[in-house]
Amino acid sequence: xxxxxxxxxxxxxxxxxxxxxxxxxxxxxxxxxxxxxxxxxxxxxxxxxxxxxxxxxxxxxxxxxxxxxxxx
Numbered sequence: 092x093x094x095x096x097x098x099x100x101x102x103x104x105x106x107x108x109x110x111x112x113x114x115x116x117x118x119x120x121x122x123x124x125x126x127x128x129x130x131x132x133x134x135x136x137x138x139x140x141x142x143x144x145x146x147x148x149x150x151x152x153x154x155x156x157x158x159x160x161x162x163x
Contacts, residue, residue, distance in 0.1 A: 093107075093126070095107055095149070096146060096157070098148035098150065098151060098153055099153065099155055100148055100151050100153030100155075101148060101150055101151040101153065103148065103150045103151070105148045105149040105150040105151075106146045106147065106148050106149075106155075107125070107126055107127050107128055107146065107147065107149060108121065108126065108127040108128075108145065108146065108147075109127070109128055109130045109144060109145050109146055109147040109154060110122060110127050110128065110129050110130060111130045111131065111132075111134060112132055112134065113132050114129060125149065128147045128149060130144075130147065130154070141156075141158075142156035142157075142158035142159050143156055143158075144156055145157050145158075
């Protein structure tokens with residue numbers, strides 16, 4: 092398990108990988124263990140501009156891109 096990232100929303104170290112789309116068995120195992128959160132099957136159309144949202148906070152639900160510079 093990777094160390095969770097610091098959330099720019101609530102400041103807690105609860106940021107994990109955000110799984111979008113239908114999860115495969117490996118992603119489902121990550122979600123079940125708490126190493127990832129599921130963001131749902133629906134993807135926006137047209138897709139949002141990069142950087143993609145790929146991280147979510149287990150504590151507050153905030154979502155952000157790991158490529159973006161943190162605000163804190």
